[in-house]
Amino acid sequence: MRRVAGIGLLTLGFLLLVAGAVVAVAMGPDNQLETGPHEVRTDGRAVVTRPAVLARYGPQVSVLVEVPDDKPVFLGLGHTVDVENYVASTERLEVTRYRPPWSLRTQTANGEPQLPAAPTALDWWLSQSAGLGGAQLRFTLPDDVVSLAVLAVGDSDLEGLKVTAAYEVPGSFGVGVGMAATGLGTLLFGLVALRLVPGVRRRTPLVDALDLADDEWDVPWPETDPSDADTWDDFLSEEAAPGTTTTGAPRSPAPPKKGLRKPRWPRRARPQPIRPAPSRPGGPQTGAEKPKVAR
Incomplete structure (x- = not known):
């Protein structure tokens, strides 16, 4: 599964990178896809486009036409009905298909060699430009x-x-540029998924066993019931100072041994063994107290 995901990310990243690079290089920083100049072979007086050529809506178009010997030329944009009625009786070259960056399909229409009227005298043009040797129109x-x-x-x-x-x-x-950057990032993720590029791994923090043991003693002890004699005595023995004995005689605490940790809580004193009282002189002697006689 990891291998399939890595291959998919690599393929998607490569496609995004190539497409983004092509768009960025083709459009350029000025956001224009420019082509030309291209020669259009004709010896007539009119070149017009069919409706399918400019059927797109929205983009801004810039057209520059040039003719040699500084000949006067006119460039205009108008509704198809008006343009076709104007050149209907004139010999012309019709552009029937255009594909970017530059692919034309043309056909020739027969007619009179002259235009019915000067194009600069018409008022139904949506946009127009005229000049000597060339004209440019942006719309x-x-x-x-x-x-x-x-x-x-x-x-x-x-x-x-x-x-x-x-x-x-x-x-x-x-x-x-954004598509290219996204594709590059996707390629990097694909390489990481295939483990061709080492990723960043989080290290598990070390746990100190002694600190963990001390933390267990940090939990507060449950409260004791004063009515219970055993717990009350235990409570009093725990409240006693570590430097005093049961008789009240002070004694100095023993120095801690090296390598041992001081306990957090005072330990309960161990019960002392009961020793028998010494026998009185002249009294009866038990079997355990009779001296042994060597034979």
């Missing part, structure tokens, strides 16, 4: 169906067109 993808149009201005065309695109996802760099 947030709305939840409506929109299309992006690159149009030539005047008598020029879009031959030599180059496009640079960037997706901006706020906080993506931090998410990638």
Whole structure:
């Protein structure tokens, strides 16, 4: 079970580490996935995207278009209905599919070589930009169906067109770094589970047998009943000073022996053996007191 858990943690940690590193490197500290410049081959006057290309909602998109010889160029974002009606009669290149970082599928639509009107004169653009030799547009993808149009201005065309695109996802760099750090920690736990890396072990504290024995005597003794003669005598004998005898004559305590510990509680005195009283002179002698005569 421990081996299976370790292998699972190693696999999960490796996947998180690789995915986080890829996201962090691809987005960069500016949280942008940039690709380009890429050349778009066309000699017409219009390049437009189909609705499926910008079907995503939320990310910020930055598009830069460049044409050689400082030719005038227009870049605009509008609703798909308005854009298709505007270029319906014009020869154009339609982008039908786009996959990041850069994969295009295009098709050519036939029509007139000229635009029906100047793109800068229209007021239904959601966002627009124009310039000589290039134009840049930055916008947030709305939840409506929109299309992006690159149009030539005047008598020029879009031959030599180059496009640079960037997706901006706020906080993506931090998410990638966090995933990589989590994967690294999971890898470490997996190595510890497989016992390839020694873990930290808690040492059991040593217990002193003498201290443990002393702790057992720290429990208070039960109270004695004064009505009990035996316990009352025991109580009085325990309350007596250790330096006095039963007759009241003081005596000096014996020095403690080396290597022995002083007891916590006073020990009860051992009963002394009763010796027979000496016989009186002239009195009768018992068998035990008769002197033995050598034969």
